[in-house]
Amino acid sequence: MLSTVGPNGAATLREHPERLRQVNAEVEAMGGRVVLQYALLGQWDFLNIIEAPDEVAMARIATVLSARGTLKTRTLVAVDVEDYLAALGRDT
Secondary structure, eight states, X not given: OEEEEOHHHHHHHHHOTTHHHHHHHHHHHTTOEEEEXXXXXXXXXXXXXXXXXXXXXXXXXXXXXXXXXXXXXXXXXXXXXHHHHHHHTSOO
């Protein structure tokens, strides 16, 4: 999940940087798991590699976080390269 924080979100992070870890705990409470997290320079502020049980669970996580109005998200489904290559080798 790529995310960009808005002005209120940036102010919260500046004043309370621990909020980032609290949000990660909230993601886990919704059934996800933050595997890796990077602060980015550029168009997006964060890259969060999140495992979720399925796409619906991930959609819920992204919607709940975005509904607060402090950040915008873009989610992408990732497929393991080995699984991808195996799928390409199947007869159709």
